[in-house]
Amino acid sequence: MHYDFKKIEEKWQKKWAKAHVFRAQADSTRKKYYLLEMFPYPSGKIHMGHVRNYTIGDVASRFKTLEGYNVMHPMGFDAFGQPAENAAIKNKTKPVDWTHKCIKDMETELKKMGFSYDWEREVSTCDSDYYKWNQWIFLKMFERGLAYRKASGVNWCPSCQTTLANEEVIEGGCWRCHTKVEQKDLVQWYLKITEYKERLLEDLNQLKNWPQRVLAMQNNWIGKSSGVDIYFRLENSDRTIPVFTTRVDTIFGATYIVLAPEHPLVLDLVKDKPQEKEVLQFMKKVARESKLVRTASDVKKEGVFTGSFAINPVNNEKVPIWIADYVLMEYGTGAIMAVPTHDQRDFLFAKEHKLPLRVVIEPKDKSISSAAELSEAYEGDGRQVNSGEFNGLDNQEAKTRIAQWMEAKGIGKIQTHFRLRDWLISRQRYWGTPIPMIYCPACGIVPVPYKDLPVELPASAPFTGEGGSPLGKVKKFVEVKCPKCKGQARRETDTMATFFDSSWYFLRFCSPKFNDAPFDVKEAKYWMMVDQYIGGIEHAILHLLYSRFFTKFFQDLKMIDFTEPFDKLLTQGMVLKDGEVMSKSKGNIVDPDSMIKNYGADALRLFILFAAPPETELEWEERGLEGAYKFLNRVWRIQENLKSNADLQVLRALHRTIKKVSTDFSEFKFNTAIASFMELTNVIYQLGADKKVFSDFVIMLSPIAPHFCEELWEILGYNESIFKAPWPKFNPELLIEENVELVIQVNGKLRSKIEVPRNIAEDKLKELVLKDEKLISWFEGKSPKKIIIVPQKLINIVI
RNA sequence: GCGGAGGUGGUGGAAUGGCAGACACGCAGGUCUCAGAAGCCUGUGCCGCAAGGUGUGAGGGUUCAACUCCCUCCCUCCGCACCA
Numbered sequence: 044m045h046y047d048f049k050k051i052e053e054k055w056q057k058k059w060a061k062a063h064v065f066r067a068q069a070d071s072t073r074k075k076y077y078l079l080e081m082f083p084y085p086s087g088k089i090h091m092g093h094v095r096n097y098t099i100g101d102v103a104s105r106f107k108t109l110e111g112y113n114v115m116h117p118m119g120f121d122a123f124g125q126p127a128e129n130a131a132i133k134n135k136t137k138p139v140d141w142t143h144k145c146i147k148d149m150e151t152e153l154k155k156m157g158f159s160y161d162w163e164r165e166v167s168t169c170d171s172d173y174y175k176w177n178q179w180i181f182l183k184m185f186e187r188g189l190a191y192r193k194a195s196g197v198n199w200c201p202s203c204q205t206t207l208a209n210e211e212v213i214e215g216g217c218w219r220c221h222t223k224v225e226q227k228d229l230v231q232w233y234l235k236i237t238e239y240k241e242r243l244l245e246d247l248n249q250l251k252n253w254p255q256r257v258l259a260m261q262n263n264w265i266g267k268s269s270g271v272d273i274y275f276r277l278e279n280s281d282r283t284i285p286v287f288t289t290r291v292d293t294i295f296g297a298t299y300i301v302l303a304p305e306h307p308l309v310l311d312l313v314k315d316k317p318q319e320k321e322v323l324q325f326m327k328k329v330a331r332e333s334k335l336v337r338t339a340s341d342v343k344k345e346g347v348f349t350g351s352f353a354i355n356p357v358n359n360e361k362v363p364i365w366i367a368d369y370v371l372m373e374y375g376t377g378a379i380m381a382v383p384t385h386d387q388r389d390f391l392f393a394k395e396h397k398l399p400l401r402v403v404i405e406p407k408d409k410s411i412s413s414a415a416e417l418s419e420a421y422e423g424d425g426r427q428v429n430s431g432e433f434n435g436l437d438n439q440e441a442k443t444r445i446a447q448w449m450e451a452k453g454i455g456k457i458q459t460h461f462r463l464r465d466w467l468i469s470r471q472r473y474w475g476t477p478i479p480m481i482y483c484p485a486c487g488i489v490p491v492p493y494k495d496l497p498v499e500l501p502a503s504a505p506f507t508g509e510g511g512s513p514l515g516k517v518k519k520f521v522e523v524k525c526p527k528c529k530g531q532a533r534r535e536t537d538t539m540a541t542f543f544d545s546s547w548y549f550l551r552f553c554s555p556k557f558n559d560a561p562f563d564v565k566e567a568k569y570w571m572m573v574d575q576y577i578g579g580i581e582h583a584i585l586h587l588l589y590s591r592f593f594t595k596f597f598q599d600l601k602m603i604d605f606t607e608p609f610d611k612l613l614t615q616g617m618v619l620k621d622g623e624v625m626s627k628s629k630g631n632i633v634d635p636d637s638m639i640k641n642y643g644a645d646a647l648r649l650f651i652l653f654a655a656p657p658e659t660e661l662e663w664e665e666r667g668l669e670g671a672y673k674f675l676n677r678v679w680r681i682q683e684n685l686k687s688n689a690d691l692q693v694l695r696a697l698h699r700t701i702k703k704v705s706t707d708f709s710e711f712k713f714n715t716a717i718a719s720f721m722e723l724t725n726v727i728y729q730l731g732a733d734k735k736v737f738s739d740f741v742i743m744l745s746p747i748a749p750h751f752c753e754e755l756w757e758i759l760g761y762n763e764s765i766f767k768a769p770w771p772k773f774n775p776e777l778l779i780e781e782n783v784e785l786v787i788q789v790n791g792k793l794r795s796k797i798e799v800p801r802n803i804a805e806d807k808l809k810e811l812v813l814k815d816e817k818l819i820s821w822f823e824g825k826s827p828k829k830i831i832i833v834p835q836k837l838i839n840i841v842i
Numbered sequence: 843g844c845g846g847a848g849g850u851g852g853u854g855g856a857a858u859g860g861c862a863g864a865c866a867c868g869c870a871g872g873u874c875u876c877a878g879a880a881g882c883c884u885g886u887g888c889c890g891c892a893a894g895g896u897g898u899g900a901g902g903g904u905u906c907a908a909c910u911c912c913c914u915c916c917c918u919c920c921g922c923a924c925c926a
Contacts (some may be wrong), residue, residue, distance in 0.1 A: 045880090176922060256846040256921075263845065263922050270926080301926095344924070360896090369924040379926045388924055462925065583921080653866070654854060658847095660919095662854065666867055673880095674866085680881090715856070718865035725865095728882090786861045791907045793861055831906050837860055841906050 045749065048643030048681045055750040056154055065159045066763055067115035069569040076112035077570050078104045079549055079609075081578030081586070083122045086169075089152045091618040091625060091651075091663065092579065095637045095817065098648045099615055099657050099711065100577045101158045105746035106708045108159075111771040115570055117552040118153065118160040120146050122169035123475045124541045125203060125219065126508050137503050142169055152636060156644045157749050159766075164555045168544035173551065175497035176561035177543055178479040178776050180593070182490050183600060185480075189235045192488065196465055196584070199227035204511075205471045206231060208540060209464050210264075210585045231469040232478055232537065236592050240265055242606070243591055252611035254658070257583045264584050266462025271446045272376060275300055275353040277312075278361060284308060284353060287460055290385065291445050292438040292749030295430040296403035297380035299363045299392070300353055301346065303372035304329040310347065312364060316350035322366065329368050343493045344369045344392045355380075356454035357445075358431065375460050383420065390420040391828055403429050404438050466589070468540045473506045473513035475538030483525035483532040492526050498534070512536040525738035545586055546593040549573050549608055576609040591837040613711060616660040617649075625663070633663055645748035646672040652713035652747060671840065674721060675751055678744070681727055681737060682755055690735040694777055696726040697736050701773040704743050713747070720744060734759060739771040786837040787812060789821040805832055812838055 056176040059065065080100040083093055104116040127138035134141065146167060153160070166173050175646040184190040198207040202222035206229065211218045236243075239553075244265045247258050277284065302309055304326045313319040325347045346367025353364050369388060370379055382398045383393035393400055399416035404425040411417065427436045433445060449455030469478065477498040479491035491498055493822075501520045506513035514520050515536040529839035547561060553570040554563035558788040578586075587609075594608040617624055620631040638647050650671035650675045657752055698722045707716035723740060732740070738759055745752035756765040780801060785808075787795040799808060809830055812818065822842055829841040 125896070254846090259846050266925070268924085268925070286926080290926080367924095369926095371913070371925070374925045376926095381926090386926075388926080442900055460925080462922090580920080656855085659855090667854070670867060676881090714854090715865080718856075721865055784861095788860085788907075791860095791905095796861080824901095829906060831860095833860055837907090839860080839906050 045676055046754075048645060048675075048751070051754045052155070052157060052644055052750040055300070055753045057156075058753075059159075059764075060154075060162075062764070064766060065116060065161045066163060067113065067117075067161045069566055070113050071569065073113040074111075075570060076104075076107045076114045076575075077573045078107065078114060078116050078575045079552070079573045079577070080118075081576075081582060082119045082121050082545070082548060083149065084124060084126070085122050085142060085145040085149050086126065089149060089156075089635055091633055091635055093153075094156060094647065095618055095651050095661065096579065097153065097156065097158050097575055097615070097656075098649045098651050099713070100245055101156075101749075102648075102652065102708070102713060102746040103575060103577075103711065104159050105766060108766055108771075109742065109746065111769070115164075115552070116117070116159055116161060117164040117166075117553075117555075118158070118162070119166040119548060119552070120149070120168065121541065121545050121548075122167045122421075123538075123544055125205075125472060125474065127474045128472065132506065135556050139169070139502065141472075142167075154393045155636070155639055155647070160751070164552050166548060166551050166555050168476075168541070168548065171497045172556075172558075173498055174476040174544070176547075177476040177539060178491070178496050178498060179493065180547065180596075181539070181543075181563060182479060182493065182496075183235060184596065185490055187598070187599075189238060191233055192230055193233055193465075194228065194230040196226045197229050197231055199225045199229075200233070201225055206467055206469055208467045208542070208585075210466075210588075211540075224841065229469075231467055232535075233465040233467050234479075234592075236466045236589075237461065237463055239592050239595050240267075240463050242595055243463075245586065246595075246606055249607055250609075250612070252613055253609075254612065257580070257587065257612060257614060258585045261588060264463065264588065265497060267459060268461075269457075269459045270451060271455045272458040273380060273449065274356060274378070275362075276356065278352040278354060282308075283377045284364075284378050286378045286380045287458060288380055290382065290442075291428075291449070291455070292427065292433075292441045293382040293385045293403055294355070294357050294380065294400045294445060295427075295433075295765045296382040296384050297355055297362065298383060298399045298401060299365055301365045301367045301370050301379050301381055301392075302367060303370040303377040304366050305372040306366070306377045309366055309561060312351040318348055318350035321347050322349055325366065336446050341680075344388065344395065346392065346396065348396075356452075357449070363398070365396070369830065373464070374462070384414050384417060385420050385422055387420040387422065390417070401426060401429055434507070464783060466540075466592075468543055469537040470540050471512045471540050473500070473504045475541060476543065477514065477520075478537055478539055480535040481523055481525060481532050482535065483528060483530060485530050486525055486527045486532075487526050489525055489532070489798075495526070508638075514538070529593075542585055542589050546589040547597070549576075549590070550594075550597070550603075560602070562602075567603055571603065571609055572605055572610045575611045575613065577613045577615060579617075580614040587612075613657060615657050616655065618661050620663045622662070635659075638665075638668060642668055642672045643675075643750075645751040646675055649675065649717065649747055650742065653717040656714050657711050674724070677724055677728070678740075679751075681724070681732060681740075681754070682758060684731065685737060686731040686733050689736045690730045692734055693726060693730050693736055695780070696723050697732075697739060698773040698777040701739065701743065701771050702778065703770075705770070705773070708746070717747065741765065741770050742771055783835045785835070787815065787818065788837060788839040789818060790842055791839060794818055794821050801835060808832065808838065812840070 078100055104114055108114045122142050127142045130141045131138045154528050181190055198208055198212050200217040200222050202220050203217060207217060207224060212224050216223055244267055247261055268289055270287055272285045272287050273293040274283040274285055313322045318498055344363045344367055349366060351364045352361045355362055381389040383389040384402045385404055402411045402414050405411055405428050406423060406425045424438055425432045427438055427441045433441045446457050450457060476561045477500060479489060479498045481489045483489050501517045504513040505516045521534050521536060523532055523534050548728050550562040550567055554566040557563045590608050595606055597603045598606050620633060623629055625632045646668060650668040654667050698717050703719045704716045741752045741755045742765060782798050783801050785797050785799060786793060788796055795815055825842050827840045831839040
C-alpha cells in the first residue's frame with residue numbers, strides 16, 4: 044500500500060556511506076563540476092531554509108553526476124561565533140564542546156535528508172588546522188600592508204559587547220541582535236578592502252550568471268561616484284577646504300559651504316569668534332546623536348554659522364562657512380558646496396537659515412528670472428546661466444568643460460569617491476580566530492612567525508558576556524616572549540570577525556587536509572571556480588564581497604589564476620509560514636525532522652522543489668507535502684504493475700519527459716520538471732509501462748527522491764547504484780507525431796480545432812478549414828481576407 | 843530619492859509573440875466499502891440553463907495574434923540612502 048520510507052531511507056544512507064559513493068577525486072581526464080551550498084552555522088538543528096538550500100544543491104549535484112561529470116559536493120561548518128559563547132554561559136559548558144556537539148547533531152540531520160556530500164572533505168572553521176590558515180592569510184595581508192591597525196570611531200554593539208563592521212550595521216542596529224549601535228573610539232585591525240574597490244566593481248561585469256539584484260547590491264555597496272574636488276580657499280589664509288561634488292556644473296551657484304561637524308578644520312575656524320560657543324554646543328549635540336537619528340530622512344536639517352568665510356575659486360566670491368548635521372565626515376571630503384537652487388537639501392537649508400540663492404541652470408523650455416520664484420530646487424538638466432564663460436552651454440557638456448578648466452587652473456581635481464570602507468575585523472570575543480600579533484614594548488607590533496602558527500585558542504576563558512576581550516584575562520595566552528628581542532611582550536587579545544573564516548572556505552574544500560598552505564594550488568586549479576554556488580540572499584553583500592576580495596588577494600599572491608570565485612550564483616527564496624518568515628519568536632517554525640518522520644526525506648525534498656521555483660519565496664503547506672508523498676506512492680504502484688511491452692504512446696510520453704526534464708534540471712526549474720513527471724505518471728496510469736520505460740523514469744526522478752529510486756532500481760533488478768547509471772537520452776524521432784492538432788482562430792479567437800497529418804500541404808489545409816462546418820457561421824458570409832498558418836500550431840483566418 | 847524583483851483562478855504556480863491557467867493543493871460528484879481511511883475515475887477561472895460572453899494590476903499602442911513587445915500610470919516586496 045505505502046512504500047516503507049523509513050526502512051528504505053536508512054538502508055540507502057548506510058549503503059552510500061559505506062561505499063563512499065560521493066567521494067570526489069581530482070581526475071584531469073574528466074570534466075569537473077564543483078557544486079557548493081553556503082555552509083551553515085552549527086546551531087544544532089537544521090531548519091527549513093537549510094533543507095531548501097541543500098535540497099536544491101543536492102538535486103543539481105546528483106543530476107550532474109548522472110550526466111557524467113566528476114562532481115565535488117562538500118559540506119562543512121562555519122563554527123566560530125557568538126552563539127557558542129552565549130550557549131556556553133547559559134549551559135556552563137565550553138564553547139568548543141557545545142560547538143562540536145552541535146556539529147554532530149547537524150551532521151546527523153543532514154544525513155537524514157540523504158544529501159550527497161563528500162563528508163571526507165568536511166571542515167569546521169573552529170578547528171585549529173583550519174583557523175591556522177586564517178592566521179597565515181592575515182600575516183600575508185599584513186606583509187602587503189593590507190592588514191593595519193587604526194584608531195577611529197567604530198561601531199559598537201553594547202549588547203554583544205563588540206565592534207561591528209559597517210556591513211554589519213543594519214538600519215543603525217546590530218545585524219545580529221538589532222541593538223542600537225553606538226560610536227566608540229578604539230584601536231582596531233582593519234583589512235584594506237578599499238585597495239580592491241576598482242576591481243571589485245569592474246569584475247562584477249564578469250559575473251554573467253549572478254542574479255541582477257545581487258550585482259546591483261554589490262555595485263550599490265561599493266558606491267562609486269565621480270565628480271570634482273573643488274578647492275575653496277579660506278578667507279585671509281592660505282589654507283584650502285576641498286569639497287566634493289558630482290554637479291560641478293552648478294559651481295557658479297554655490298552660495299555657501301557646509302562642513303561636517305566633525306571636520307578637523309572646524310575648531311580652528313571658530314576659535315575666538317563670537318560664534319564659538321554656539322558651534323561647540325552644536326558639535327556636542329551632534330556627537331551625542333546616534334547615526335540612526337542623524338540620518339533619518341524626515342528630520343529637519345540643523346546647522347550653525349562658523350563666523351568664517353571661504354572664497355569660491357571660480358568667481359572669487361566670498362561665501363559663508365556653515366556646519367550642519369546632514370554633512371557626513373565619512374563620505375567624500377566631509378565638506379560640500381551648497382547650491383540651493385539645484386539641490387533640494389541645500390534648498391531647504393538655505394530657506395531655513397535665510398541664505399542666498401542663485402539660479403545657474405535653466406530648464407530648456409522655460410526661463411527662471413529669479414531664484415525667489417522657485418518653490419523647490421531644480422535638479423534636472425538644462426542650459427548654463429550666470430556661469431561666466433560657460434553661459435549658454437548644455438549643463439552636461441559644461442560638467443566636463445568646467446572640470447577640465449578647473450584642473451588646468453589648479454582649483455579643482457577630477458575625483459572619484461567610494462562608499463566602500465575598509466573592513467574592521469577586530470572582535471572583542473573569545474570564540475574566534477586569534478589575531479596573530481604581538482605587542483612588544485621594545486619592537487612595537489610584531490607578527491607571530493609562520494612557524495609558530497597556529498596561535499591556539501586556550502581551551503577556555505572567563506567569558507561572562509560583560510565587556511572586554513575574554514582572552515585578555517588568560518594570563519598564559521597574553522604573556523609571551525617577543526619573537527624579535529625575546530623580551531616580555533603581550534599578545535593581541537582580539538579575535539577575527541567570523542566573516543574572515545567564510546571568505547575562503549570554498550578553496551579549503553579543494554584540499555581540506557593540506558598542510559603546507561591554505562590550499563593545494565594544484566587541487567584548486569582543477570576544482571575552482573565553484574561552478575554553482577547556492578545560498579540565501581542575506582549574504583548578497585557581506586559574504587560574497589569578502590569572498591571576492593580574498594580571491595583577488597590569492598590571485599595577487601599568484602596562488603590561483605582566476606579572479607572571481609563563483610561562476611553561477613543562485614539565491615534561493617525563503618520558506619514562509621502563513622506569509623511570514625519562520626522564527627522562534629513568532630512560534631511558526633516547522634521542524635524538518637518531524638516532517639521526515641511523518642513523510643520521509645524523499646517526500647520532503649519533492650515537495651520543497653515542487654511548491655515554487657528556487658528563487659521565489661515558498662509558502663509552507665503541509666497538505667502539499669502530503670501530496671508529494673501521495674505522488675511517490677503512485678510511482679511505487681507502477682512498479683507493481685509493469686507490462687512486458689510499452690505502448691508507443693507511452694514511449695512518446697517518456698521521451699517528451701526526458702527532453703523537458705533534461706533542460707529543466709540544468710536550468711534549476713525543478714517545479715516544472717516535477718510537473719512533467721506527474722504528467723508521465725498520469726499517462727502510465729492509463730496505458731501502463733514496461734521495465735525499460737520505468738527504468739528511465741526512475742533514473743530521472745532519482746536526483747529528487749534518491750532513496751526511493753535506489754530502492755526501485757534494486758527491485759527492477761539492477762545491481763549497481765542508480766547513480767552509476769547514465770542519464771537517459773531522448774530519441775528525436777519519437778517526439779514527432781504523425782498527426783497534429785491545429786488550433787483554428789477566426790480573427791484571433793479560438794473557434795475550432797482540427798487533427799491533420801503533420802506535413803499537410805498548406806493548400807490542402809486551407810481547403811479543409813474553409814469547409815469546416817463549425818467555422819462557417821463565424822465567416823458571416825464574407826470571404827477571408829488573409830489566412831495565417833503557423834506550421835503544426837495554428838491557423839488564423841482574418842475576415 | 844536611487845537601484846533591483848514582482849503583480850495571472852479559492853491557493854502554490856505554468857505559459858517569453860501562437861489554445862491563458864500545465865502540474866498540484868483545495869472543493870464537488872462518482873466508484874469501491876457494512877462503514878470509514880486509502881486508492882481509482884470525473885468535474886472545477888468568472889458570468890450564463892445554454893449558445894455564447896468575458897478574463898493575466900489600470901489605461902493606451904504595435905500585431906493576423908499580446909500574460910509575453912512598446913508607452914503612460916498604479917500597487918507590493920527587497921537593497922541602499924541627508925552619499926554631496
